[in-house]
Amino acid sequence: MSRWEEMADRVLAGEAVTREEALAIMACPDAEFLELLSQGYRLRRRYYGNWVRFQHLVNIQSGYCPEDCGYCSQSRVSMADIARYPLVDVETMVEGARRAHALGATTVCLVASGRGPNPREIARVTEAVATIKQELPVRVCACLGLLRPDQAAALKAAGVDRYNHNLNTSEAHTPAIVTTHGYQDRVRTVEVVKAAGISPCSGLIVGMGESDADLVDVAFALRALEVESIPINFLHPVPGTPLADRPLTPPLRDLKAVIMMRFVNPTREIRLAGGRELQLRSLQALGLYVANSLFVADYLTTPGQDPGLDHQMVRDLGFEVEPPGLELPLP
Numbered sequence: 402m403s404r405w406e407e408m409a410d411r412v413l414a415g416e417a418v419t420r421e422e423a424l425a426i427m428a429c430p431d432a433e434f435l436e437l438l439s440q441g442y443r444l445r446r447r448y449y450g451n452w453v454r455f456q457h458l459v460n461i462q463s464g465y466c467p468e469d470c471g472y473c474s475q476s477r478v479s480m481a482d483i484a485r486y487p488l489v490d491v492e493t494m495v496e497g498a499r500r501a502h503a504l505g506a507t508t509v510c511l512v513a514s515g516r517g518p519n520p521r522e523i524a525r526v527t528e529a530v531a532t533i534k535q536e537l538p539v540r541v542c543a544c545l546g547l548l549r550p551d552q553a554a555a556l557k558a559a560g561v562d563r564y565n566h567n568l569n570t571s572e573a574h575t576p577a578i579v580t581t582h583g584y585q586d587r588v589r590t591v592e593v594v595k596a597a598g599i600s601p602c603s604g605l606i607v608g609m610g611e612s613d614a615d616l617v618d619v620a621f622a623l624r625a626l627e628v629e630s631i632p633i634n635f636l637h638p639v640p641g642t643p644l645a646d647r648p649l650t651p652p653l654r655d656l657k658a659v660i661m662m663r664f665v666n667p668t669r670e671i672r673l674a675g676g677r678e679l680q681l682r683s684l685q686a687l688g689l690y691v692a693n694s695l696f697v698a699d700y701l702t703t704p705g706q707d708p709g710l711d712h713q714m715v716r717d718l719g720f721e722v723e724p725p726g727l728e729l730p731l732p
């Protein structure tokens with residue numbers, strides 16, 4: 402029995418991996434990678450079978466952000482050539498949800514740039530969410546920045562199922578990435594979301610110059626916060642952003658991060674998110690042996706691959722796209 406099989410047996414028996422074991426996954430020799438991957442697949446199969454959940458992003462407000470997140474093309478320090486527009490109207494948000502449904506997504510994510518929402522944004526998003534929930538069999542995830550309890554309560558009352566606010570990186574590495582808000586601000590928003598009864602979604606970005614220990618720190622922080630959905634983004638170094646010159650990371654290292662996240666958070670929804678086409682390239686499909694969710698179509702300011710290729714990838718693996726209404730338990 403390999404050490405990875407023994408570790409997976411213990412996780413399947415309900416035991417939590419240790420920090421040292423998570424670090425060992427990140428340091429797994431490439432020669433052992435396939436065995437590690439297959440043990441990650443055992444965990445994924447236990448909780449999600451061969452289903453793949455599709456989600457779709459709608460960028461409802463782009464650019465003009467006062468924050469300085471180094472990876473983001475919408476920040477105040479970004480010179481990236483992107484579309485910049487204020488909050489779109491309700492019909493445009495609903496139209497985005499219709500497109501999500503047509504693409505096979507069971508969750509639509511309404512994402513606005515900015516430090517946090519103002520009353521006008523909350524009012525417009527809540528109106529749109531009510532319409533979407535009436536019309537379409539989709540879950541709605543909102544991502545509007547730092548949130549106060551009264552704003553979270555308003556979103557909950559409108560029918561928002563999930564709220565995304567990524568930790569992005571470890572507490573130690575955060576100051577190298579952003580200076581206009583801190584790691585604890587992000588943690589607080591996740592806690593506010595949970596307290597309002599909204600399912601918390603929070604993840605990270607791999608490839609921002611962090612160490613393996615930073616990635617392990619985030620995985621354990623997400624476990625401690627009991628987040629239910631974990632998007633794993635891979636840095637897309639956009640020209641004009643402070644991280645534009647960061648080299649791409651080896652795809653096997655990216656995949657080890659996905660596997661490590663599965664071992665630390667075995668029951669959680671884990672999504673291959675932004676940058677997967679660029680960073681994982683030909684190894685994207687391997688990621689689905691461990692992750693159980695994908696963003697389909699374009700990201701906020703960068704194009705994704707053709708949605709037909711994502712459907713094809715799922716079929717090629719012998720997996721199935723989760724249909725609307727299947728209602729796999731939200732872990």
Ligand code: SF4
Pocket residue numbers: 466467468469470473474475476477513514515516546
């Ligand atoms: S990640 Fe969000 S808060 Fe940070 S700069 Fe981009 S839009 Fe602003």
